[in-house]
Amino acid sequence: MLHIVACIKQVPDTKIIKMNPKTNTMDRRTAPAILNPYDAHAVEEAVRIRERYGGTVSVLTMGPPPAVKAIKKCIEIGADEGYLITDRRFAGADTLATSYALTKAIDKISKIKPVDLIICGKMSIDGDTGQVGPGIARRLDIPPLTSVNKVVEIQQEKGYCVVHRKLEDGHEVIQSSMPCLLSVEKTINEVPYSPFPNMLKAARYEPHIWSVDDLEDVDIKQLGLKGSPTIVSKVWAPPKPEGGTMLEGSPQEQVEQLLSIILERKELFSVKEES
Amino acid sequence: MSEKFDAIVVGAGPAGISCAYDLAKGGANVLLLERGEYPGSKNVMGGVLYRKMMEDVIPEFYKEAPLERPIVEQRFMMMDKESAVTFGYKGMEWGKEPYNNFTVLRAKFDQWFAEKAVEQGAVLINETVVLECIVENGKVVGVRTDRPNGDVYADVVVLADGVNSLLAQSLGFHKEYKPDEVALATMEILKLDKKVIEDRFNLEDNQGCTIELFGDATKGILGTGFLYTNKDTLSIGVGTLLSGLIKHKIRPYDLLEYVKNHPMIRPYIQGSEPQEYLAHLIPEGGYNSMGKIVGDGVIVIGDASQLVNAIHREGSNLAMTSGRLAAETILQAKEAGDFSERMLDEYRLKLLNGFVGQDMKKYKDSTHHFDKFPQYFDQYIPMMNKAASQMFTVDGSSKWEKQKKIWSDIGSTKEKMKIARDFYRAWKVIK
Numbered sequence: 015m016l017h018i019v020a021c022i023k024q025v026p027d028t029k030i031i032k033m034n035p036k037t038n039t040m041d042r043r044t045a046p047a048i049l050n051p052y053d054a055h056a057v058e059e060a061v062r063i064r065e066r067y068g069g070t071v072s073v074l075t076m077g078p079p080p081a082v083k084a085i086k087k088c089i090e091i092g093a094d095e096g097y098l099i100t101d102r103r104f105a106g107a108d109t110l111a112t113s114y115a116l117t118k119a120i121d122k123i124s125k126i127k128p129v130d131l132i133i134c135g136k137m138s139i140d141g142d143t144g145q146v147g148p149g150i151a152r153r154l155d156i157p158p159l160t161s162v163n164k165v166v167e168i169q170q171e172k173g174y175c176v177v178h179r180k181l182e183d184g185h186e187v188i189q190s191s192m193p194c195l196l197s198v199e200k201t202i203n204e205v206p207y208s209p210f211p212n213m214l215k216a217a218r219y220e221p222h223i224w225s226v227d228d229l230e231d232v233d234i235k236q237l238g239l240k241g242s243p244t245i246v247s248k249v250w251a252p253p254k255p256e257g258g259t260m261l262e263g264s265p266q267e268q269v270e271q272l273l274s275i276i277l278e279r280k281e282l283f284s285v286k287e288e289s
Numbered sequence: 290m291s292e293k294f295d296a297i298v299v300g301a302g303p304a305g306i307s308c309a310y311d312l313a314k315g316g317a318n319v320l321l322l323e324r325g326e327y328p329g330s331k332n333v334m335g336g337v338l339y340r341k342m343m344e345d346v347i348p349e350f351y352k353e354a355p356l357e358r359p360i361v362e363q364r365f366m367m368m369d370k371e372s373a374v375t376f377g378y379k380g381m382e383w384g385k386e387p388y389n390n391f392t393v394l395r396a397k398f399d400q401w402f403a404e405k406a407v408e409q410g411a412v413l414i415n416e417t418v419v420l421e422c423i424v425e426n427g428k429v430v431g432v433r434t435d436r437p438n439g440d441v442y443a444d445v446v447v448l449a450d451g452v453n454s455l456l457a458q459s460l461g462f463h464k465e466y467k468p469d470e471v472a473l474a475t476m477e478i479l480k481l482d483k484k485v486i487e488d489r490f491n492l493e494d495n496q497g498c499t500i501e502l503f504g505d506a507t508k509g510i511l512g513t514g515f516l517y518t519n520k521d522t523l524s525i526g527v528g529t530l531l532s533g534l535i536k537h538k539i540r541p542y543d544l545l546e547y548v549k550n551h552p553m554i555r556p557y558i559q560g561s562e563p564q565e566y567l568a569h570l571i572p573e574g575g576y577n578s579m580g581k582i583v584g585d586g587v588i589v590i591g592d593a594s595q596l597v598n599a600i601h602r603e604g605s606n607l608a609m610t611s612g613r614l615a616a617e618t619i620l621q622a623k624e625a626g627d628f629s630e631r632m633l634d635e636y637r638l639k640l641l642n643g644f645v646g647q648d649m650k651k652y653k654d655s656t657h658h659f660d661k662f663p664q665y666f667d668q669y670i671p672m673m674n675k676a677a678s679q680m681f682t683v684d685g686s687s688k689w690e691k692q693k694k695i696w697s698d699i700g701s702t703k704e705k706m707k708i709a710r711d712f713y714r715a716w717k718v719i720k
Contacts, residue, residue, distance in 0.1 A: 206437075207435075208436065209436055209437035210436040211440050213414045213436065214292070214320075217412045217413060217414050218412060
């Protein structure tokens with residue numbers, strides 16, 4: 015039976031978040047914490063694979079205790095088990111330290127039940143790096159398959175899977191040995207409205223919560239801020255777009271104004287003739 | 290068939306949460322369903338939480354609940370276009386334990402309150418809409434949600450689904466409410482520096498003030514406005530009977546803008562920034578609009594059963610008490626293994642014989658009366674302002690002359706008789 019681990023993250027909703035104009039950092043209090051949208055697709059894909067081939071879906075996250083809420087969301091989507099690693103010593107981690115901590119947790123999960131497949135979202139919407147997935151694969155020494163937008167087949171007994179990767183100019187059909195790690199695009203699936211029994215399970219579910227001391231062979235120096243070589247030298251908000259003209263008046267008048275502007279500047283829209 | 294609960298409570302507002310809390314505390318397996326993203330996300334009230342009824346559910350809740358300010362002053366403004374007669378009461382006894390009441394922001398408070406119910410063992414599920422009650426042989430046996438495999442069953446279903454209660458309506462418990470049975474309230478939460486709030490409202494830290502607005506705040510339409518102080522925000526709003534808005538062809542948000550720009554109000558809110566805009570219906574039909582509230586396997590509580598005392602702007606407290614009484618009855622029913630209408634009717638009796646029912650009966654004709662005779666709001670309040678202005682303006686005429694002038698300005702003997710009659714009638718409906 016397959017054991018799939020989906021790695022997820024609780025993030026501030028960047029659609030709502032406000033920037034602190036003085037420090038140019040995100041004011042996290044202004045936005046609700048949500049499940050990273052890419053990760054919802056990762057969990058959904060894991061659930062779909064389980065429905066096709068049978069098995070277990072575990073979700074794993076690192077974060078402060080309220081991240082339990084993100085795990086519950088994954089149970090709603092259909093995950094079977096949830097693991098939260100939480101400890102002050104994890105705090106301030108960059109992608110290197112995060113992938114190290116998650117790898118240690120996956121090692122421990124593997125001891126409960128060997129892991130066949132790891133699925134991550136393509137990236138988080140607050141960091142936008144997409145590095146943690148490949149970081150985990152490197153540390154586990156398994157193939158990372160990024161930008162996956164279709165899982166064609168899983169052959170657990172033969173030890174391989176076939177997936178589609180989205181490339182800039184098309185897509186790649188690729189066969190990989192298993193275990194391997196997939197990081198998935200949002201286009202891979204649609205997350206449906208969760209069925210009621212899942213909601214009920216999630217409402218009552220209490221995830222496994224581990225601290226650093228619950229993990230094995232951990233090098234404390236590689237955790238948290240200490241284990242994070244990334245230095246953020248400067249953060250700035252992109253300049254607000256300036257200029258532009260507001261059209262006013264009735265819809266009829268606005269359409270007329272818009273048409274005349276388009277006609278005036280038609281060169282912007284015409285194809286340049288080759289000389 | 291999925292798991293069967295002892296009770297399903299539909300709607301996580303003050304009524305629903307109180308009921309779920311007490312049921313769970315009493316050992317019942319209770320499911321609390323909420324359509325919003327979280328409890329409080331869709332709930333609206335001006336913002337006064339009454340300490341007593343809340344304490345009946347959670348003693349000393351004020352030690353940990355997310356409250357805004359304990360209210361130490363209540364003011365009442367009888368407004369004309371450019372003036373107001375104000376009276377009120379401020380007392381330091383309200384500023385210390387056990388307090389009288391508090392301003393709250395529902396999005397925060399309801400979330401906290403629901404968490405408390407979950408701690409007691411209630412199962413809370415958000416983002417789930419109940420489409421209908423499942424009825425078998427004339428008895429409510431569960432609810433159908435909008436989710437796949439969404440039927441859930443229970444011995445009792447408690448409808449706390451708010452003002453319109455489409456669920457109670459679909460059971461035939463009440464008709465669709467008419468525009469003169471519901472008020473539409475619109476409000477804004479305005480961000481303002483804590484210190485500025487305390488200076489403007491003459492408050493110290495952890496003290497709050499409520500101002501109720503009558504008369505020109507609603508352009509003479511039956512209803513009231515309010516301005517409440519939170520920690521670092523103000524809640525300002527106006528609520529009028531829907532029928533009044535229709536009759537005067539006024540849009541609710543225009544009325545709110547009017548209040549915000551009123552010279553008696555503007556200085557209080559100057560420099561503040563709108564943070565949220567909310568609107569909600571309030572059931573104000575009173576006792577006469579209450580439908581059936583108990584059936585086989587079903588109980589209706591809170592706004593869903595029209596429990597609002599419009600005269601005293603009370604509602605959440607009545608809701609909590611109804612939730613508590615419903616829980617009490619259901620626990621007894623569970624003991625007896627009988628969930629029939631006859632058994633559950635105990636809830637209705639307790640509710641109507643207690644303060645909730647007494648108050649509902651006391652004011653049963655008030656909304657209707659004030660709606661029928663608009664002169665209280667559009668004539669007598671301006672008259673009161675004019676009299677006060679004359680009396681307190683020092684212009685060299687004697688106070689005796691002033692009184693005579695005020696008396697004659699009221700009108701002819703016939704008009705005076707009419708006013709006396711009106712006041713007697715008003716007294717009768719609220720006495």
